[in-house]
Amino acid sequence: MTGPEKDLRALAEDLVAEQVALDDLVVDLPDDRWKLATPAPGWTIRDEIGHLAHSEELAALAASDEATFGAELTGALADLDAYQLGVEARVASKTPSELLAWWRTGRARALDAVMRLGPDARIAWVAMPMSPRSFLTARLMETWAHGRDVADALRVHPAPTARLHHVADLGVRTRAFSYVNRGLAVPDVEVRVELDAPDSTVWSWGPEDAPDRIIGPAEDFCLVVTQRRNVADTALRAEGRAAAEWMDLAQSFAGPPTRRAPEASRDANSSR
Numbered sequence: 001m002t003g004p005e006k007d008l009r010a011l012a013e014d015l016v017a018e019q020v021a022l023d024d025l026v027v028d029l030p031d032d033r034w035k036l037a038t039p040a041p042g043w044t045i046r047d048e049i050g051h052l053a054h055s056e057e058l059a060a061l062a063a064s065d066e067a068t069f070g071a072e073l074t075g076a077l078a079d080l081d082a083y084q085l086g087v088e089a090r091v092a093s094k095t096p097s098e099l100l101a102w103w104r105t106g107r108a109r110a111l112d113a114v115m116r117l118g119p120d121a122r123i124a125w126v127a128m129p130m131s132p133r134s135f136l137t138a139r140l141m142e143t144w145a146h147g148r149d150v151a152d153a154l155r156v157h158p159a160p161t162a163r164l165h166h167v168a169d170l171g172v173r174t175r176a177f178s179y180v181n182r183g184l185a186v187p188d189v190e191v192r193v194e195l196d197a198p199d200s201t202v203w204s205w206g207p208e209d210a211p212d213r214i215i216g217p218a219e220d221f222c223l224v225v226t227q228r229r230n231v232a233d234t235a236l237r238a239e240g241r242a243a244a245e246w247m248d249l250a251q252s253f254a255g256p257p258t259r260r261a262p263e264a265s266r267d268a269n270s271s272r
Contacts, residue, residue: 004119008132012111014163015140019107021158022052022147027100034096038149039228045153048146049099050091056106059139063113066124073126110139127177127254134170141167141252145226160198160219167252168195168218171225172205174252182249182257189242195221212240214247225252227260 026034026049034046043051062069076083094102114123114132122129130138144167151158172193179186192210195203195218203218214221216236223229224236224247231238231247238244251257 004133008115008119008136011133011136011140011166012115014166015111015136015143017161018140018143018147018163022143022150023100023104025147025150025154025156025158026096029096031096033154034099036153038153040149043149045150046096046099047088047091048149049096049103050087050094052143052146053099053103053106054087054091055142056103056110056139059135060106060109060113062125063110063117063123063135069124073124107139111136125254137166137170138253141170141226144222145228145253148223148226148228162198164198164218164222165203167222167226168193168203169205171221171250171252174225175246175250178246178249178251178257181251184249187242187245189240191240191243191246193221212243214238214243224260225250227251227253227258230260230262232262 026045029045034049035044037044038048040048058069058072061072091099114135117123117132119132121132123132123135125135125138140163144163147158175191176186189212190207190210192206192208192213193204194213194215196216197203197218214236216234220229220234220236224231224234227250231250236247238247248259249257251259
């Protein structure tokens, strides 16, 4: 097994671990608990799992049948509201156990399809084609983010793991996307990121001498870039204008630009 293939396998194992961690949170929930509201306005636990199930189904299609995925995407974009209503109706028609089975099937098929590709392949996706590594990282990020919504609804706080490095790295790599997605120019300013990891080490990105810096817990950074928390509600320190602006705009997931409102003034426009 070559270096890239070994790295992809390790990433796949982390993705599965993240999926299992969320699965464990919901597998024994009574049906009525699936109706609990999550921090995502209008979304219950069943909506979160249903969204992941549908996303993994699309991911499996993208990695195995680009033409059919392209047709699906074209149809969705032609009438996004109608497409979303269709997905919501499909989720609403299923029992919690059926939603869980749908998600499990989709995530297994998606991973199998990706792992059949070479590390240099390109996988069509919503915003742009992605490498298998980036594709699996995005799946892990989305699983973790929606899993955090579920955990918050259940009032539990799973211990942070080293898997957060994938989410943090994606958050760093999508800095430019956060601007471009809003039609803004990407600042020609380097930002140093230094995050306290779960194992008490420090994860870092960017030049050591960069005057603009983001410092604080890795978990908080991941919550901000996935728009589960506003930076004002975390222990992160953003030093310098470019760093502060990035944390205000940060968005590590594809889709229309959104922002997370501070806890004190959060409204229905907060990100899902």
